[in-house]
Amino acid sequence: MSETRFDPSQADGRWQRAWNDAQCFRADDSSTKPRAYVLEMFPYPSGRIHIGHVRNYTMGDVLARYKAMTGHEVLHPMGWDAFGMPAENAAIEKGVHPGAWTYQNIANMKAQLQRLGFALDWSREVATCDPSYYGHEQALFLDLYAGGLVYRKESAVNWDPVDQTVLANEQVIDGRGWRSGALVEKRKLSQWFLKITDFAQELLDGLGSLEHWPEKVKLMQENWIGKSQGLQFAFTLSDGEKLEVYTTRPDTIFGASFVAVAADHPVAQKVAAENADAQAFIEKCREGGTTAAELETAEKLGFDTGLTAKHPFTGADLPLYIANFVLMDYGTGAIMAVPGHDQRDFDFATKYGLPITRVVAPSAADADKPFAGEAEAGDGVCVNSGFLDGMSVADAKASVIARAEGEGWGEGKTVWRLRDWGVSRQRYWGTPIPFIHCPSCGVVPVPKGQLPVTLPEDVDMSIPGNPLVRHPTWKHVDCPACGGAAERETDTLDTFVDSSWYFLRFASQPADRPFDPEEVARWMPVQQYIGGIEHAILHLLYARFWTRALKAIGKLDVAEPFAQLFTQGMVTHETYSREEDGRPVYFSPGEIERGAEGAVLKDDGKPVEIGRVIKMSKSKKNVVDPDEIVAKYGADAVRWFMLSDSPPERDLPWSEAGIEGCWRFVQRLWRLFGQYDATATGQDKALDRKVHQTVAAVADDIEALSFNKAVARIYELTSAAEKAAPSASRSNAIRAVLLLASPMMPHLAEEGWAAIGETGLVAEADWPEVDPALLVEDEVTVAVQVKGKLRDTLTVAKGTSKEELEALALASEKVQRALDGAEVRKVIVVPDRLVNLVA
RNA sequence: GCGGGCGUGGCGGAAUGGUAGACGCCGGGGACUUAAAAUCCCCUGGGCAUUGCCCGUGUGGGUUCAAGUCCCACCGCCCGCACCA
Numbered sequence: 012m013s014e015t016r017f018d019p020s021q022a023d024g025r026w027q028r029a030w031n032d033a034q035c036f037r038a039d040d041s042s043t044k045p046r047a048y049v050l051e052m053f054p055y056p057s058g059r060i061h062i063g064h065v066r067n068y069t070m071g072d073v074l075a076r077y078k079a080m081t082g083h084e085v086l087h088p089m090g091w092d093a094f095g096m097p098a099e100n101a102a103i104e105k106g107v108h109p110g111a112w113t114y115q116n117i118a119n120m121k122a123q124l125q126r127l128g129f130a131l132d133w134s135r136e137v138a139t140c141d142p143s144y145y146g147h148e149q150a151l152f153l154d155l156y157a158g159g160l161v162y163r164k165e166s167a168v169n170w171d172p173v174d175q176t177v178l179a180n181e182q183v184i185d186g187r188g189w190r191s192g193a194l195v196e197k198r199k200l201s202q203w204f205l206k207i208t209d210f211a212q213e214l215l216d217g218l219g220s221l222e223h224w225p226e227k228v229k230l231m232q233e234n235w236i237g238k239s240q241g242l243q244f245a246f247t248l249s250d251g252e253k254l255e256v257y258t259t260r261p262d263t264i265f266g267a268s269f270v271a272v273a274a275d276h277p278v279a280q281k282v283a284a285e286n287a288d289a290q291a292f293i294e295k296c297r298e299g300g301t302t303a304a305e306l307e308t309a310e311k312l313g314f315d316t317g318l319t320a321k322h323p324f325t326g327a328d329l330p331l332y333i334a335n336f337v338l339m340d341y342g343t344g345a346i347m348a349v350p351g352h353d354q355r356d357f358d359f360a361t362k363y364g365l366p367i368t369r370v371v372a373p374s375a376a377d378a379d380k381p382f383a384g385e386a387e388a389g390d391g392v393c394v395n396s397g398f399l400d401g402m403s404v405a406d407a408k409a410s411v412i413a414r415a416e417g418e419g420w421g422e423g424k425t426v427w428r429l430r431d432w433g434v435s436r437q438r439y440w441g442t443p444i445p446f447i448h449c450p451s452c453g454v455v456p457v458p459k460g461q462l463p464v465t466l467p468e469d470v471d472m473s474i475p476g477n478p479l480v481r482h483p484t485w486k487h488v489d490c491p492a493c494g495g496a497a498e499r500e501t502d503t504l505d506t507f508v509d510s511s512w513y514f515l516r517f518a519s520q521p522a523d524r525p526f527d528p529e530e531v532a533r534w535m536p537v538q539q540y541i542g543g544i545e546h547a548i549l550h551l552l553y554a555r556f557w558t559r560a561l562k563a564i565g566k567l568d569v570a571e572p573f574a575q576l577f578t579q580g581m582v583t584h585e586t587y588s589r590e591e592d593g594r595p596v597y598f599s600p601g602e603i604e605r606g607a608e609g610a611v612l613k614d615d616g617k618p619v620e621i622g623r624v625i626k627m628s629k630s631k632k633n634v635v636d637p638d639e640i641v642a643k644y645g646a647d648a649v650r651w652f653m654l655s656d657s658p659p660e661r662d663l664p665w666s667e668a669g670i671e672g673c674w675r676f677v678q679r680l681w682r683l684f685g686q687y688d689a690t691a692t693g694q695d696k697a698l699d700r701k702v703h704q705t706v707a708a709v710a711d712d713i714e715a716l717s718f719n720k721a722v723a724r725i726y727e728l729t730s731a732a733e734k735a736a737p738s739a740s741r742s743n744a745i746r747a748v749l750l751l752a753s754p755m756m757p758h759l760a761e762e763g764w765a766a767i768g769e770t771g772l773v774a775e776a777d778w779p780e781v782d783p784a785l786l787v788e789d790e791v792t793v794a795v796q797v798k799g800k801l802r803d804t805l806t807v808a809k810g811t812s813k814e815e816l817e818a819l820a821l822a823s824e825k826v827q828r829a830l831d832g833a834e835v836r837k838v839i840v841v842p843d844r845l846v847n848l849v850a
Numbered sequence: 851g852c853g854g855g856c857g858u859g860g861c862g863g864a865a866u867g868g869u870a871g872a873c874g875c876c877g878g879g880g881a882c883u884u885a886a887a888a889u890c891c892c893c894u895g896g897g898c899a900u901u902g903c904c905c906g907u908g909u910g911g912g913u914u915c916a917a918g919u920c921c922c923a924c925c926g927c928c929c930g931c932a933c934c935a
Binding site: 016052054055057092095096097168169177178179180181182183227228230231234235237301302303304306307308309336354355358429430432433435436437438505506507510543544545546547548549550552581624625626655656657658661662663664666668669671672673675676678679682719720722723724725726727730792793794795796798799800801803804825828836837838839841844845847848849 | 856
C-alpha cells in the first residue's frame with residue numbers, strides 16, 4: 012500500500028455515495044432480524060447544525076452502526092422539528108416567509124448532516140411543518156377530542172399591550188415585552204387543553220418500569236408530577252363564608268398564624284369589589300411574568316383583607332391575606348400558612364410581623380427552641396400542638412385528617428402538582444387546531460375528510476399579532492354541522508405536540524393515516540433515545556403522555572415510547588474577550604492565535620483574555636462551525652473528537668489541540684492499516700489476548716454509550732499492534748482495530764477495508780467474534796499494604812491462595828521495613844487483588 | 851425560591867469500597883532531517899530526597915483493616931421550572 016496520507020476530502024464523499032448506492036441504512040420493515048430502533052432527538056431547523064447536534068448524532072450513529080454489525084435490523088431515522096417561533100422572528104426581521112426560511116434551513120442542515128456520514132434512513136425523513144405531517148397530527152387531535160381528552164378553559168397569557176401580541180415566557184424580560192419594552196400584563200383567554208392529569212398516576216407508575224432511564228430524569232419527572240397527600244378543609248371566615256384550603260402539612264396546623272389566598276381567588280375578587288386598595292393590589296400582582304421562577308423569587312407581598320378565619324382546633328381568629336406567592340393553579344388557591352415550617356410563609360410572616368410558632372421540634376425537650384432565621388421543614392415530633400404533642404410528623408398528619416373527617420370539616424386528599432397541558436398558541440407558524448366556531452352550533456370539529464387544515468401562504472408577518480386572525484379569507488368557513496357562516500379556530504398547537512409522536516411516524520408512514528399500529532408495534536419502543544438533559548421533563552413527559560393517551564383511545568398498543576434514555580452533555584468552548592469601554596467585546600476562535608501562555612488577536616497581535624469554558628453561544632462568539640472543521644479535518648476526525656475524552660453525559664470542551672490530536676490519530680491508523688500483511692504467519696499469544704479483551708470491552712462500552720472508554724481501549728490496542736512484530740496475530744489485530752473503529756470513523760474504515768483486501772462494505776461487515784477463553788489473564792498484580800498504605804506489589808499466578816499471598820507479603824523486604832518490627836495483628840487478603848497487614 | 855445534577859494533575863478524564871491519575875491533550879528532552887513539517891523514543895500530580903519518604907480526588911466532619919467511591923454538613927458551578935426548542 013502507498014505511504015500517502017488518508018485524504019478525507021476525496022474519501023468522505025466517495026463512501027457516502029457508496030452507502031447511498033447500496034442503500035445500507037434503509038430499515039427493512041419485513042426483516043426477521045432482531046430490531047434496534049435508535050433515535051436522537053430531532054433538531055429544530057435553525058439554519059446551521061450546531062456542534063452539539065454533531066455530538067448527539069455521532070453517539071446515535073456509533074450505536075446504530077454497531078447494532079447493524081451485531082446482526083440487528085436498525086431503524087435510525089432523522090427529521091425536523093420545524094414549527095416554532097424562530098421562523099416567525101426571521102420573517103419579522105428579514106422579511107422572508109417562515110415556510111421558505113424553514114425549508115431552506117432544512118436543505119442546508121440536511122447537507123451538513125450528510126457530510127458527517129451518518130447512517131440515517133433518509134427515506135423516512137419528516138418535517139413537522141409539512142401538511143403531510145401536521146394533517147395527521149390534526150387527525151390524532153380530533154381522535155383525542157372524541158376520546159374526551161381535549162377541552163377548553165380560560166387560562167392566562169403574557170399580553171404585550173403595545174404590540175397587541177401574546178408573548179412567550181422567553182420574550183418577557185424583567186416583566187417587559189422584549190420588542191416593545193412595555194410592562195407585560197396577564198390576560199385570560201379561552202384556550203385548548205389536553206387532559207394529561209388523567210394520566211398522572213399512570214405516568215408516575217410507569218417510571219418504575221423504565222429501568223434504563225437515568226435516575227435523575229425519573230426523579231425530576233416524579234417531582235414534576237408531584238403527587239402529595241394532604242388535608243383539604245374549610246375555614247369559616249368572619250363574614251360567614253367558607254374558605255377551602257389545602258395543606259400537605261396538616262401536622263403543623265397548630266402553627267398556622269395566617270391564611271392566604273391567590274390574587275385570582277374568588278374571595279380576593281369579592282374583597283376587591285368593595286375595596287379599591289385590594290383591587291390595586293390584585294392588579295399589581297397581574298403585572299410581570301407568569302413563570303414559577305419569577306413568582307417564587309419575587310418579594311413576598313400581601314394585602315390584609317381585614318377578614319379573619321377561625322382555626323378549627325384553637326378557635327383563634329387568623330388574619331386573611333391576599334398574597335402574591337399563593338398559586339391559583341395548585342390545590343384550592345388558598346393556604347393555611349405555618350411560618351415556622353415553610354420558608355415562604357416564614358418570609359411573609361417576618362415581613363408583616365405575624366407570629367412564628369414552633370410546632371415541630373427535634374425532640375419534645377426542644378419545644379421552645381428559637382428559629383435560626385429560617386423555617387424548619389424537616390421531620391421531628393409535634394410540640395405546642397394540643398392533642399398532637401409528642402406524635403411523629405407522620406402520625407400527626409394521619410391523626411388530623413382522621414379528626415377532620417370524623418368531625419366533618421375536612422378530608423384527606425391527593426393533590427397533583429401536574430397541571431393539564433395548555434396547547435393553544437396564538438401564533439401562525441404551528442399546526443392549525445382543527446376546529447370551527449359556529450354561532451349556532453358552538454365548537455365543531457373539522458370533519459376528518461377535510462384535513463389537513465393548512466396554513467395560508469399569503470400572510471403579512473410585519474404586523475404584530477397572529478396573522479391567522481386578520482387574514483381576509485382563511486378563517487371564514489361554513490359550519491360543517493349547520494352550513495351557516497362560521498370561523499376557524501385561529502390558535503395553533505404547541506410545538507411540543509409535534510414532537511410527542513414523531514417517533515411513531517418514523518416507524519410507519521402510510522399516506523392515509525398517522526401510522527399503522529401493527530407496523531409501529533414491530534419497531535417500538537425506541538431502544539435507545541439520545542438527547543439533551545434540558546428535555547428531561549417537558550418533551551419526555553409529553554411524549555409518554557401521548558403514547559398513553561393514544562393507547563387509551565385504542566389507536567396504539569405501546570406502553571412506554573423510550574425503553575432506554577441517554578441525556579448527553581453540552582459542547583463548550585473557552586471565550587476570548589477584551590474590555591472596551593467597560594464592556595467585554597468577544598472574539599471568535601478563528602480570530603485568535605492560541606499559544607501555550609495565552610491568546611492574541613490575529614489582527615493586532617495584542618493579547619486577549621481567555622475566559623471560562625462555557626456553553627457555545629452566538630453572543631459569546633465561542634462557536635465552531637461543523638462545516639469548517641469537517642472541511643479541514645474530515646468527518647472522521649470530528650466524529651472521533653466528539654467521542655473522545657469526555658464522558659458523553661458531561662460537557663465536552665471543544666479545543667483546537669484536541670481536534671488536531673484526532674486528526675493525527677486518523678493518519679496513525681491509516682499507517683497501521685498499511686502494515687497489514689495477509690500472508691504473515693506465526694502467533695503472538697499476548698496480542699491475541701489483548702485483541703479479544705479489547706473487542707469484548709469495546710462492545711460493552713458502546714452498549715453502555717461509554718464512548719470515551721471505548722476510544723481509550725482502541726488507542727491501547729492500536730499501540731500494541733504497532734509495537735508487535737509481524738505475525739498472523741498482528742494482522743488479525745490490525746483488522747480488529749479497523750472493525751472496532753469503524754462505527755466511529757466509518758470513512759477511514761471503508762478505505763482501510765478495501766486497502767487490506769476485503770470486499771464489500773465495512774458498514775455491512777460483522778463485529779469480530781470473541782473467544783471467552785482468551786479474556787482471562789493468567790497472572791495478576793497484587794497490592795501489598797501495611798496499615799492501608801501501599802508498600803509493595805506482587806506478581807503471582809491468578810488464583811494464588813490466601814495463605815500463600817500472606818506468606819509472600821510477609822517475605823517482602825519493603826513490607827518488613829514498613830512494619831519496622833511491629834506485630835501484625837490482623838491480615839486482610841482479597842485474592843488476586845490485595846493483602847493488607849494491620850499492625 | 852423550588853426540583854435535579856456535577857466537582858480528581860496544567861487540561862479532558864480513568865478507577866466492582868481494595869495499587870488514585872488508565873487513555874488522550876499540552877509541556878519538556880532526545881532520534882531522524884541541510885532545515886522544517888511529519889514520524890518515532892523517553893519524561894511529565896506536588897514537595898523533600900542517597901535506596902526512599904511525606905502530601906494529594908471542592909471544604910469540614912464521620913463509618914471502615916481500607917474512602918475519589920458510603921454517610922452528614924457546607925462551598926462553587928450547571929440544567930429545568932409548564933408559551934424557547
